[in-house]
Amino acid sequence: MRNFRSLKINKNRKHNNNTDQSIQQPLSFVNKFEETQDFREWNIQVNDQKIRIFYLESVVSKEKFYELVFVPLSNLKGEHIEEFLISLNGQExxxxxxxxxxxxxGSFAVCLPESQKIYLASFPKELERTIQEPVNEVVVRGSHxxxxxxxxxxIFLIRNRIESPDLTVRYMNIGTKSKTKISLLYLKGIANEEIVKEIERRLSFIKADMIISPGYIEEFIEDNSFSIFPQILNTERPDRVMANLTEGRIILMAEGSPTALIMPVTFVTFYQSPDDYNSRWIPATFIRVLRFVSFIIAITLPGIYIAINAFHLEVIPHELVIPLKNSVEGIPYPPLLEAFMMELTIELIREAGIRLPRPIGQTIGIVGGLVIGDAVVNAGLISNIMIVVVAVTAVSSFVVPSNEMSTTVRLLRFPLMILASIMGFVGLMFGIIFILIALCRLESFGVPYFAPFAPFRLNELKDAFIRIPLWMMNKRPVSSGAIDLLRQKDSRGWKKHEE
Known part of the structure; x- marks a missing residue:
């Protein structure tokens, strides 16, 4: 340890006359780190040759370097130094x-003053959390x-599931300051190379200083940033990434984030869950139909209630007219204001539940909803039926497997409520038609967003509203952008041999 010493790089280093002049040769890259105090230098002597080693102590593993490099290097003869560095994958x-x-x-720069060579040896710190199931994408059956x-x-988690040389990984660095390392993954021969090139082209135009996570990248590369509908699916599940890779989609991942972006996607993709394919097709179809029904309920139910209460009492049975009138009688606010107050209250409770610690957040969600709901009804501010409508709407909006689409659903009901309060069912239909037009016009990397409904593709309906048995899904969906549409051949051939 006598030769091992750590020196802070500072402006006065050049005035140290006790150090060999060859060691004090100016290195241009050192000046870049002159003001940062986590930049360090090791000076060691191997026989008659003095070596300088530079590093950032906050990002390197000094223990590994000392054990694997410093000690062996101190025992080497001078003529074998370069060979030793090359054996450690050191790059000149x-x-x-x-x-x-x-x-x-996380690399060390090993400078050999006599030969004027610099080698880079990588020993970064490795701080990883335990692999566990994502809390926002829990499944009943499947991997955890x-x-x-x-x-x-x-990438290892993905390669562990797809052991194929066709799985291609491409690296890029984006962010002029952050230099964030990202990777594109796709299956060669299945994914469309033109879409891959288009994604790379859009990524190359990102000139932002900081790119922290894929969420930053999403807004830079999506087709229409002003659309309320998400055009890129994000997930933290390796099994979901594997399924989309095999369908021909492209995956984008970034260093420092557990989120993967899936491109291109359609509206239907956001309502598909790994549970759909881990369960038998009949219950899976029922659950998927339930999700789409929940979408319709979540965006239209408050508007329907407002329209009936304000314009169309004749559409409800006569037996319900009197209870409805008794419920709203004495309420000082119109139905639209009632709905807005309760919907905003639900959103406040939800946001508070997310920001608070988990045990407290769950308590706030349950107790807050019960207490506030009971209090506003007893105070005569909100009708009983409005509480039921808002509760059913809130539950329906959380059935969506994707958090981004769930947020979209919650936002869509507000303009529909306003239109329903102005023109009743006519305004509500105008709003729904406008939403359908927006869905039909939208694209995700050149793929129609509302496929297989617009354009209509009968063959792809087998995995849209319903899910037929897996052995009948012999072709990949065209909307995935895949160039090889054949997924499998006759997977029930054993049945024919029995006959």
């Missing part, structure tokens, strides 16, 4: 930008592992 370079980027990512914040670990 003179590119200042490459040296700086490597230091920022999820992505973490390490990109290489996430």
């Amino acid at each position: 370079t003179k590119n200042e930008e490459e040296i700086i980027n490597s230091l920022l990512k 592992d999820g992505f973490i914040e390490n990109l290489q670990t996430n």
Whole structure:
């Protein structure tokens, strides 16, 4: 340990006369880190040759470097130093930008003053959390592992499921300051190379200083950032990524984030869940139909109630007219204001439940809903029926497997409520037609967003509102952008042999 010392790089280092002049040769990349106090230097002597080693102590593993490099290097003869560094996958370079980027990512710069060579040896710190199931994508049946914040670990989880050389990984760095490492994954021969090139082209135009997570990237590359509908599906589940890869879609992942982006997608994709394929097709179809029904309920039920209460009492049975009138009698606010007050209250409770610690958040959600609902009814501010409508609407909006689409559903009901209060059922229909037009016009990387309904593709309905048995899904959906549509051949051939 006598030769092992750590020195802070500062402006006065050049005035140290006790150090060999060859060691004090100026290195241009050192000046870039002159003001940061986590930049360090090791000076060691191997026989007659003095070596300088630079690193950032906040991103490197000094223990590994000392054990695998420093101690063996101290026992080497001078003529074997370069061979030893090469054996550790050390790369020689003179590119200042490459040296700086490597230091920022956990490398040591080993400088040999006599030969004027610099080698980069990578020993980054490894801090990973345990692989566990994502809390926002829980399934009943299926795998229970999820992505973490390490990109290489996430790619391993995918390769562990798809053991094929066709699984292609492409790396890029985006963000002029953050230099965030991202990767594109797709299956060669199945995914459309034109879509891959288009995604890479859009990524190349990102000139932002900081790209922290895929959520930042999403807004830069999606077709229409002003649309309320999400055009990229995100997930933290490796099994969901694997399923979409095999359908011909492209995956984008970033270092430091457990979220993967799936492209291109359609409206139907957001209502599909891994549970649909882990269960038998009849119950899976029932659950999927229930999700689509919940979408209709979530965006239209408050508007329907407002329209009936304000314009169309004749559409309800005579037996319900009197209870409805008794319920709203004495309420000082019109139905629209009633609905807005309760919907905003539900959103406030939901947001508070997310921000608070989990045990307290669950308590706030349950107790807050019960207490507030009972209090406003007893105070005569809100009718009983409105409480029921808002509760059913809230539950329906959370049935969606995707959080982004769930947020979209919650937002869509507000303009429909306003239209229903102005023109009744006519205004409500105008709003629904406008939503359908927006869905039909939207695209995701050149793929029609509302497929297989617009354009209508009968063959793809087998995995849209319903899910037929897996052995009947012999072709991939065209809306996935795949170039190889054949998924499987006759998978029930054993049945024919029995006959």
